[in-house]
Amino acid sequence: MNEPLLIVDNLVKYFPIRVGFFQRQIGDVRAVEGVCLDIRSGEIFGLVGESGSGKSTVGKTIVRLFKPTSGTIHFKGKDVTKLNAENLRSFKKDAQMVFQDPKSSLNPRRSIKSTLEDPLITHKIAQNGNNRTKIVRDLLRMVELSPNYMYKYPSALSGGQRQRVAIARALAVNPSFIVLDEPTSALDVSVQAKIIRLLQKLQIELQLSYLFISHDLSLTRTITSRTAVMYVGRIYELAFTEELFIKPLHPYTRTLISAVPVISKEERLVRPIKQSRGGEVPSPVTPPKGCAFHPRCSLADTICFQQLPDLLEVMPGHFVRCHNVSVNIKSTKERGNQFVKSFRGN
Amino acid sequence: MKNKNRISLSDDSITVTRWMSFKDRVGRSWYRFRRNPISLAGASMVFFVIFLAIFAPYVTPYPEQARAFTDLENTFQPPSRSHWFGTDEVGRDVFTRVIFGYRISLMMAAVVLGISVPFGVMLGLISGYFGGRIETIIMRITDVFLALPALVMALAICAAFTPTVEKAMLAVASIWWTWHCRLVNAITRSIKTEEFVQASKVIGDSHLRILFKDILPNCASAIMVKVTLDAGFVILVGAGLSFLGLGVQPPKPGLGTMISYGAAHLPTKWWLTVFPSFAIFFLILGFNLLGDGLRDMLDVESEGI
Amino acid sequence: MGDPYMLEIRNLDVHFRIYEGISRVLDGVSLYVAKGERVGFAGETGCGKTVTMKAVMGMLKIPPAIIPHGEIFLDGRDVLKMSQRELQRIKGTEISMIFQDPMNALNPVFTIGEQLCDVIRFARRNRSSGVNLSKKEVYDKAIAALEEVRLPDPERIKNNYPLELSGGMRQRALIAMALVNEPSFLIADEPGTALDVTIQAQILDLLSELVKNRRISVLLITHNLGVIQETTERVYIMYAGQVVETAPTAVLFNNPRHPYTQGLLASVPRLTGGQIAEGIPGTVPDYINTHFGCRFHPRCSHVMPICSQKKPPFTMLETSQYVACYLYTNKGGQNE
Numbered sequence: 001m002n003e004p005l006l007i008v009d010n011l012v013k014y015f016p017i018r019v020g021f022f023q024r025q026i027g028d029v030r031a032v033e034g035v036c037l038d039i040r041s042g043e044i045f046g047l048v049g050e051s052g053s054g055k056s057t058v059g060k061t062i063v064r065l066f067k068p069t070s071g072t073i074h075f076k077g078k079d080v081t082k083l084n085a086e087n088l089r090s091f092k093k094d095a096q097m098v099f100q101d102p103k104s105s106l107n108p109r110r111s112i113k114s115t116l117e118d119p120l121i122t123h124k125i126a127q128n129g130n131n132r133t134k135i136v137r138d139l140l141r142m143v144e145l146s147p148n149y150m151y152k153y154p155s156a157l158s159g160g161q162r163q164r165v166a167i168a169r170a171l172a173v174n175p176s177f178i179v180l181d182e183p184t185s186a187l188d189v190s191v192q193a194k195i196i197r198l199l200q201k202l203q204i205e206l207q208l209s210y211l212f213i214s215h216d217l218s219l220t221r222t223i224t225s226r227t228a229v230m231y232v233g234r235i236y237e238l239a240f241t242e243e244l245f246i247k248p249l250h251p252y253t254r255t256l257i258s259a260v261p262v263i264s265k266e267e268r269l270v271r272p273i274k275q276s277r278g279g280e281v282p283s284p285v286t287p288p289k290g291c292a293f294h295p296r297c298s299l300a301d302t303i304c305f306q307q308l309p310d311l312l313e314v315m316p317g318h319f320v321r322c323h324n325v326s327v328n329i330k331s332t333k334e335r336g337n338q339f340v341k342s343f344r345g346n
Numbered sequence: 347m348k349n350k351n352r353i354s355l356s357d358d359s360i361t362v363t364r365w366m367s368f369k370d371r372v373g374r375s376w377y378r379f380r381r382n383p384i385s386l387a388g389a390s391m392v393f394f395v396i397f398l399a400i401f402a403p404y405v406t407p408y409p410e411q412a413r414a415f416t417d418l419e420n421t422f423q424p425p426s427r428s429h430w431f432g433t434d435e436v437g438r439d440v441f442t443r444v445i446f447g448y449r450i451s452l453m454m455a456a457v458v459l460g461i462s463v464p465f466g467v468m469l470g471l472i473s474g475y476f477g478g479r480i481e482t483i484i485m486r487i488t489d490v491f492l493a494l495p496a497l498v499m500a501l502a503i504c505a506a507f508t509p510t511v512e513k514a515m516l517a518v519a520s521i522w523w524t525w526h527c528r529l530v531n532a533i534t535r536s537i538k539t540e541e542f543v544q545a546s547k548v549i550g551d552s553h554l555r556i557l558f559k560d561i562l563p564n565c566a567s568a569i570m571v572k573v574t575l576d577a578g579f580v581i582l583v584g585a586g587l588s589f590l591g592l593g594v595q596p597p598k599p600g601l602g603t604m605i606s607y608g609a610a611h612l613p614t615k616w617w618l619t620v621f622p623s624f625a626i627f628f629l630i631l632g633f634n635l636l637g638d639g640l641r642d643m644l645d646v647e648s649e650g651i
Numbered sequence: 652m653g654d655p656y657m658l659e660i661r662n663l664d665v666h667f668r669i670y671e672g673i674s675r676v677l678d679g680v681s682l683y684v685a686k687g688e689r690v691g692f693a694g695e696t697g698c699g700k701t702v703t704m705k706a707v708m709g710m711l712k713i714p715p716a717i718i719p720h721g722e723i724f725l726d727g728r729d730v731l732k733m734s735q736r737e738l739q740r741i742k743g744t745e746i747s748m749i750f751q752d753p754m755n756a757l758n759p760v761f762t763i764g765e766q767l768c769d770v771i772r773f774a775r776r777n778r779s780s781g782v783n784l785s786k787k788e789v790y791d792k793a794i795a796a797l798e799e800v801r802l803p804d805p806e807r808i809k810n811n812y813p814l815e816l817s818g819g820m821r822q823r824a825l826i827a828m829a830l831v832n833e834p835s836f837l838i839a840d841e842p843g844t845a846l847d848v849t850i851q852a853q854i855l856d857l858l859s860e861l862v863k864n865r866r867i868s869v870l871l872i873t874h875n876l877g878v879i880q881e882t883t884e885r886v887y888i889m890y891a892g893q894v895v896e897t898a899p900t901a902v903l904f905n906n907p908r909h910p911y912t913q914g915l916l917a918s919v920p921r922l923t924g925g926q927i928a929e930g931i932p933g934t935v936p937d938y939i940n941t942h943f944g945c946r947f948h949p950r951c952s953h954v955m956p957i958c959s960q961k962k963p964p965f966t967m968l969e970t971s972q973y974v975a976c977y978l979y980t981n982k983g984g985q986n987e
Contacts (some may be wrong), residue, residue: 046864051818063548092550095653105541109563111367118559158934161695169545171578188695188874193930195917215848218920222927259852260922261877263904267922270499280817281847377670 004038005079005177005209006062010070011035012063013054017285030284031057033233034071036311044203044210046224046241048217048256052284053230056100059179063097064088075177083110093123096170100182102162106154112165113150116140119172139168144198155227160191164198167309171202174236179211184219196223217260218267221245229253232282232292235311239318249320251275252293273298291323299324378643385639391632399448400575406442414597432617435607438640439618441600443515444625447483450511450600451629454584456579458519466523467565470530471557475538485531491524496583504592511600518583521575529572571641575617578633585626601626654727657836657868658684658707658712661719665702668714674938676702677891679723684836688727689862689869690912691879691900692887695936697913700872701869703889704838706730708748711737744774746833749858752840753821757813763824765807767793767814767820767831774832796831800857819850823857834880836868844875846897855882876919888912891936891946893962910951943949945975953978 012035014028032054036248039045064080073080080091099105106115118126126132134187137269143164143254154162163183170178180199184192188250202208214220220227221241228238229252231289248254258274276325279296282288288295294304311321350446355428369593379553403409411417425432458645473484496518503517537543538561549607585602587593596607600620608618665677677699684690693701707709707723709730713785723730725746730738742748751754758766771789784792788887797805800823813821822843829837842858843851859882862869871883879886886903888896888911896909908912932948940950948958950965957977965973966980 027707050849060544065544066547070595092548097545097548099541099545101541105545107542107563109558109566118546118555122549122551122555127364148362150362151362153367153371156370165393166545169549173549189400189876190695190915190918190931193927194921196920196927198930216920217848218922219927220921221924222920242924245922255849257922259849261848261852261855261881262922263876263877263880263916263919264921264923267821270923276849280819281850283817374670 004040005043005076006039006211007072008035008058008062008073009072009074011058011061011073013057013066013148014069015335027285028202030233030287032061033228033287035233035235037228037235037238039209039211041176041209042203042207043226044212044224046220046227047211047213047230048215048220048227048273049230050215050256050281052232052281054233054284055230056181059097059181059213060291062303063095063179064091065097076238089123093173094175095177095179097179097181098163098166098170098183101186102159102166103154103186105166106162108154110303111151111153112140112157115165116150116169116172120170125173129263137170139172140165142171142202143168146307152284159187159190161194163195164189167195167198167202170332175209177209177211179213185214185216192219199223207287216263217245217257229256231286233284234321235319235321236293236321238311243318245270248272249314249318249325250293250322251297251299251324255296258317291321354515362455362529375643379552379639380641382634382639383642388635388637388639390630392626392636395448395629396452397451398445402449406439406445408439408442409444411438411447412599422615424615430613431621432597434610436617440604440621443604443624444601445597446600447604447622448625448629451581451584451595451626454511454515454518455516455580457582458522458580459518459573459576462522463514463526463569464498467530467562467569469523470527471561472532473527473563474531474534475557475561477535477552477609481531484527485583487526488531490526491521492528494521496521497586499593500583501590504587509587509592511594511596511598514584514587517587518580522580525576526569526572528569530565533568536560537561537564567640567644571637571644574633574640575637578630578637581626581633655685656683656687656724657726658682658870659722659724660703660707661722661724663703663706663723664719665706665711665721666717666719667698668717669939672939673717675941676892677706677721677936679853679943680889680892680894682887682897683963684868684869684870684893686835687866688885689859689871689883691883692870692872692889693874693876693879693886695874695935697891700889701840703954704840704870707838708746709733709735710741743770743834744832745834746836746838747829747832749822749825749829749839749842752845753818753825754813754845756825757821759813762810762812763797763816764793767796767809767824767828770828771831780960792831796827798862799830800824800827801955802827817850818846819854822846822850822854826854826858826861830865830867833865834867835842837862837870839869839871841873841875842871843878844873851878858882875911876904876916884958888915892938893946894975895945895947896974896976898969900971902972908945908968908972908979909976910953910978911947945977 004144013032014030016025017027017029018025035058037045047055047058048183057066060066062073068081075091076097081310084089113136116139117132120132120135124136137230138151140147140149145164149157149161151208157165183199184195187195196219199210204212212220212224224241226239227244228235229250229251237244237248237253243258244253248257255276257275258271260271262268262271275298276296277298282292282295289308290308291304296301297304301323309321309323311319313319316326363602375645398405409615415436420437421435423429423433429441431444434440434443460634461522469484472482481591499521500514503520506603507513540598543556543560584593588600588602591606591608594603596603604622608622611618660680660682663677663680664675667674667676679798680703682692700710706718707725707730707981718731725741771784771792789886793809794805797808802808802820802823808816808820808824816824839858845855846854855878871879873879883900886897886900887894888909890911896903896907896912903912904916907916911931914931918930920927931950936946936949942959942961944961945963948954951958955977963975963977963980965975967973968979
């Protein structure tokens with residue numbers, strides 16, 4: 001019960017950059033540089049960040065769309081980075097993903113029925129065609145679509161409806177964990193509300209856990225219980241969601257929250273003062289030395305240029321990677337090890 | 347244009363059956379297709395020729411004259427009421443032979459494309475999907491083949507062995523697959539990155555399943571357009587081979603062969619070359635217009651209406 | 652000249668002929684942008700805001716588009732009666748546009764400098780006032796424009812290709828191109844939507860500043876209500892081809908009157924947290940078999956019989972505040 005469902009330990013993912021006729025490798029896109037996080041059963045864990053932060057890559061690597069460059073991913077106790085084909089298959093029945101763009105996550109040339117039957121056929125879930133059709137009907141009903149939609153094609157569906165189909169497809173294998181990669185970013189705000197409600201309802205009914213990846217901070221605050229903030233491949237702050245928003249410690253987190261365009265006075269009052277000096281989001285191909293945020297940080301010191309700060313637990317359950325914040329805390333390597341131990345040993 | 351309001355499939359209140367969905371898709375494609383006069387012209391031309399070819403024995407006045415036949419009293423007759431396209435050097439009705447010649451041309455196109463397209467598509471899918479060394483090997487082989495002009499290759503192969511129609515067809519097919527391989531390779535490479543392919547991978551679909559259910563259907567329209575445009579070109583190459591004596595052998599009524607034999611009698615007995623030439627031109631033009639029309643229709647489809 | 656309005660749209664209808672029949676996308680759209688004003692035009696996907704913008708810029712392909720009814724005035728001139736040539740003359744000079752995705756709006760095979768100079772020279776060719784600018788003058792103007800949008804090291808940027816720049820820098824370059832010919836009217840279509848939120852904040856700040864300094868009239872089209880709140884003075888809310896409400900921005904967000912606006916604002920997740928609202932039941936209507944009357948009525952919780960019979964007129968609640976809803980007619984408001 002207390003053992004986390006998913007433990008990601010020091011996940012690293014580089015994408016080689018190859019050029020030329022012989023595909024020589026000249027460098028790497030350092031998408032993910034040592035990410036550690038854990039997700040408990042029944043939890044909705046948020047992962048926020050801007051472009052190049054690596055949040056999508058983390059999600060995709062967890063479901064084994066990519067093979068990690070290094071690090072481990074323990075799901076229900078087993079290390080999924082080292083699975084053979086058969087166990088990989090059962091893992092895929094247990095951990096699924098919903099993609100961001102409803103326009104491209106459904107094959108335009110396949111009917112909804114064909115798309116939803118796909119996982120059933122691959123994992124031999126139903127015995128025959130009739131059973132499959134029945135399951136497809138049930139899936140559609142679960143995502144609040146009429147079974148009418150079976151023979152339609154994606155072009156006849158709106159964005160919200162397509163995303164429901166994408167969710168149904170993920171549910172077809174009866175998973176216990178779903179990675180939601182910006183599931184509503186491409187949708188209108190009123191449709192987003194309905195989809196989020198659906199996701200919350202499904203989570204309770206089917207006892208699911210979610211990794212909710214998003215760049216929309218307001219949305220993340222609304223539904224997640226814990227959130228991690230990523231920047232150029234690393235986690236820079238991780239805390240219980242409420243605490244993260246009420247008391248954001250890292251300058252980047254504060255900048256991020258202050259940049260959100262809001263519609264009400266209450267929200268405007270709640271916004272922290274940004275602590276950045278403008279500048280661009282760095283590319284993961286050439287990340288800045290030391291702390292990746294230092295070029296934009298208004299609190300940057302010499303040490304920030306030289307040394308990457310460790311991710312330290314400065315308050316219970318609240319981790320920050322910043323020299324300025326941890327100045328008052330004993331920043332010894334032991335603290336860091338304690339953090340990692342708290343993942344492995346429990 | 348009448349404004350009949352068709353049932354919109356996005357309407358939630360109606361039950362959509364498989365048949366309705368199918369009708370909607372076909373209807374939509376037809377709507378786009380028929381708005382373009384070029385494609386309609388091309389389609390009519392092609393289907394007209396196919397009709398003639400299928401029903402050749404019934405639509406021609408002298409079906410028995412298609413092959414070996416002599417009527418030495420009626421040789422070299424100019425076009426007349428009884429012989430619309432005149433008669434040839436042994437007295438056969440040219441019109442009949444042209445229609446039967448269409449049969450041969452169309453069959454050639456069907457055989458050549460029937461062999462080369464599946465083969466090329468298969469290689470294109472494999473190379474595009476797996477990438478890496480497999481792709482490099484396949485695509486470099488393709489490059490080598492592409493560097494050889496189709497006609498020259500076919501000539502070489504035919505000349506090396508005794509020329510027959512079958513050998514000519516094999517010769518052309520042996521180089522034709524490369525175009526389709528390259529086309530499908532390019533499409534596969536771009537579709538591979540689409541989210542629905544990634545979604546299938548996350549589901550755990552086997553590579554084979556992804557290739558056939560996700561990638562191939564998205565190549566289908568491009569392949570279709572290319573096949574249509576190819577048909578004309580294959581027929582041209584075939585006629586060229588026959589013209590040089592390496593394809594259809596007499597007494598079979600190959601269009602190219604007929605032109606070749608008739609060329610010696612120009613310009614006096616013009617009908618021996620003009621009509622077969624025009625017949626080739628008509629068919630190829632039809633395929634080209636049809637292909638262009640299909641491509642326009644599919645371009646529009648990708649833009650969305 | 653004496654016209655107080657930069658843009659005025661009166662009762663515009665736009666239909667499209669498609670496979671299923673005639674799609675009545677815009678139904679009686681009316682709006683205006685006064686000179687020097689920053690107006691927001693908000694609505695969700697498919698509500699018709701892009702079609703409206705295209706109609707204003709003369710970019711609608713006719714056919715399949717049909718404009719059976721309506722007038723569009725740009726600084727007093729009737730756009731729908733203008734020839735393509737006249738429209739070309741004012742686009743890029745008096746009216747300018749900023750697009751959503753800077754990668755799509757910039758030509759990848761030309762440098763920023765080349766594209767910027769192109770825009771400058773184009774204006775000189777079309778403005779009857781102009782002597783043609785010399786090469787040096789064009790160059791100077793280009794550098795000045797790049798400096799104004801706070802691009803670091805304009806000399807170097809000028810020689811960069813769009814792909815070499817980050818999203819934020821591209822958007823700045825686009826803004827430079829849009830403003831270099833000193834337009835009096837700017838249409839911004841979802842600026843910053845394709846950008847990261849911290850960069851978007853920078854861009855919007857920059858844009859607001861430049862626009863205020865030069866007193867440019869702005870029509871900002873977006874579905875992001877937060878952006879509307881922070882950068883506009885007055886806003887129109889559009890639903891399914893009909894304008895349903897308009898008010899000064901602060902007033903509208905404080906107290907939305909139309910049921911759709913209320914539902915919309917309630918659906919926006921709040922930075923302060925809290926459970927997200929239910930969203931609005933139902934789906935966007937079919938533009939082909941459109942209902943009579945108010946297009947929102949099938950989804951409205953306050954629906955009355957009259958809503959399905961006749962389109963509600965605009966009721967004025969305060970100056971500049973209008974609602975198209977029967978809930979407010981006969982309630983002391985004046986009908987338009």
